[in-house]
Amino acid sequence: MLVEKNVSLQPYNTFGIMARAQNLVRVQSEADLQALAADAGLRAVPKLVLGGGSNLVFTGDVKPLVLKMEIKGLRLLPDNDAKAHLVEVGAGESWHDLVAWTVAQGLPGLENMALIPGTVGAAPVQNIGAYGVELQDRFESLDAFDLLTGQVFTLNAAQCGFGYRDSVFKHPAPQSDLKPGMGLACRAVILRVRMRLPKTWKPELDYLDLTRKRDAWLAEQREQGRLDPVPSAQQIFDWVCEIRRAKLPDPAQIGNAGSFFKNPTVTPEQCADIIARDPKIVHYHLDDGRIKLAAGWLIDACGWKGKSIGRAGVYEKQALVLVNRGQGETAVTGGEVMTLARAIQTSVYERFGIRLEPEPLVL
Numbered sequence: 001m002l003v004e005k006n007v008s009l010q011p012y013n014t015f016g017i018m019a020r021a022q023n024l025v026r027v028q029s030e031a032d033l034q035a036l037a038a039d040a041g042l043r044a045v046p047k048l049v050l051g052g053g054s055n056l057v058f059t060g061d062v063k064p065l066v067l068k069m070e071i072k073g074l075r076l077l078p079d080n081d082a083k084a085h086l087v088e089v090g091a092g093e094s095w096h097d098l099v100a101w102t103v104a105q106g107l108p109g110l111e112n113m114a115l116i117p118g119t120v121g122a123a124p125v126q127n128i129g130a131y132g133v134e135l136q137d138r139f140e141s142l143d144a145f146d147l148l149t150g151q152v153f154t155l156n157a158a159q160c161g162f163g164y165r166d167s168v169f170k171h172p173a174p175q176s177d178l179k180p181g182m183g184l185a186c187r188a189v190i191l192r193v194r195m196r197l198p199k200t201w202k203p204e205l206d207y208l209d210l211t212r213k214r215d216a217w218l219a220e221q222r223e224q225g226r227l228d229p230v231p232s233a234q235q236i237f238d239w240v241c242e243i244r245r246a247k248l249p250d251p252a253q254i255g256n257a258g259s260f261f262k263n264p265t266v267t268p269e270q271c272a273d274i275i276a277r278d279p280k281i282v283h284y285h286l287d288d289g290r291i292k293l294a295a296g297w298l299i300d301a302c303g304w305k306g307k308s309i310g311r312a313g314v315y316e317k318q319a320l321v322l323v324n325r326g327q328g329e330t331a332v333t334g335g336e337v338m339t340l341a342r343a344i345q346t347s348v349y350e351r352f353g354i355r356l357e358p359e360p361l362v363l
């Protein structure tokens with residue numbers, strides 16, 4: 001196990017922010033973590049687990065020891081479950097590569113989550129989701145390493161405490177015995193994740209953007225004489241990639257961290273109040289009676305689309321995404337991103353009385 005010093009993190013965060021890790025270890029196997037836990041000097045130091053860096057804003061150099069997750073491996077587990085295929089994946093694999101691989105193998109279920117940036121190990125941390133499907137809908141279990149005790153343990157979906165862009169991995173961990181429901185942030189390192197892909201597959205096309213694609217495709221199919229066509233998982237995968245490419249910036253071209261704020265939820269009374277003033281507000285009714293508002297719409301309505309403060313900008317095609325208008329040496333700083341984020345929060349609060357909560361981890 002090699003501890004690298006003064007490592008640039010610019011290639012390791014999708015915003016492309018310049019920051020340095022004082023110390024960094026590349027974790028390629030469980031044995032690397034065992035070695036870390038056995039090292040008296042390193043065992044106690046604070047640590048930051050880094051996956052694809054797609055949900056992070058660095059506002060300065062990183063003092064905790066950075067664990068860069070590079071554990072690979074992708075396999076279909078022996079078929080002993082009547083209802084689902086189980087796929088086991090190393091935390092360091094790319095999420096999109098996993099989705100593409102399962103679809104190519106004829107194992108549908110993840111196609112709605114194509115092109116989400118980041119690694120497989122980061123996916124459960126914020127319960128990633130897109131176009132009507134969340135990670136928790138296809139999750140079986142995961143194995144994690146406890147940095148305090150050196151033990152490996154397994155968690156099922158209930159034990160991960162999944163919520164909207166949330167899980168136990170986002171909440172502070174105790175420095176004592178772990179009990180169910182406690183936070184695991186900075187303590188547990190996800191090693192591998194098992195996904196559950198139901199053998200009886202049904203396309204999920206309720207999200208408006210996908211419904212539109214399906215309707216256009218159905219019309220085309222009927223013109224060609226096909227009466228009851230059902231789109232394949234590969235077809236849905238391609239649609240999701242098209243939709244995302246049309247409105248979300250590719251981090252390889254324009255630095256960004258995906259949606260910068262969570263979609264807020266309000267009570268029906270609060271929503272009725274806003275509708276009375278802004279009848280066009282985009283909102284969705286949730287099962288628990290609350291109402292989810294589209295944060296992108298709120299920010300757009302405040303006139304932020306395409307605007308910038310310094311080198312931090314609001315993406316032209318999706319106001320929920322903040323982007324790096326610099327590059328390389330002239331990259332945006334975390335401070336500039338947060339100045340823009342706070343200005344957006346203030347104007348949304350002043351106009352709608354709603355406090356937007358950032359989605360990425362700000363360090």
Ligand code: EPU
Pocket residue numbers: 129130131132207209257258259260261262263282294295296297300305317318319320359
């Ligand atoms: N909208 C606007 N103006 C904008 C942006 C959006 O009016 O500038 C409106 C859209 O017209 C649409 C609504 O807001 O009616 C929702 O927009 P969109 O479909 O793009 O989805 P979103 O709610 O902004 C969420 C996730 C995305 C995910 C998409 C698709 C969050 C915070 N974001 O975005 O996830 O890809 O739905 O499921 O939940 C991410 O988390 O990083 C992410 C990209």
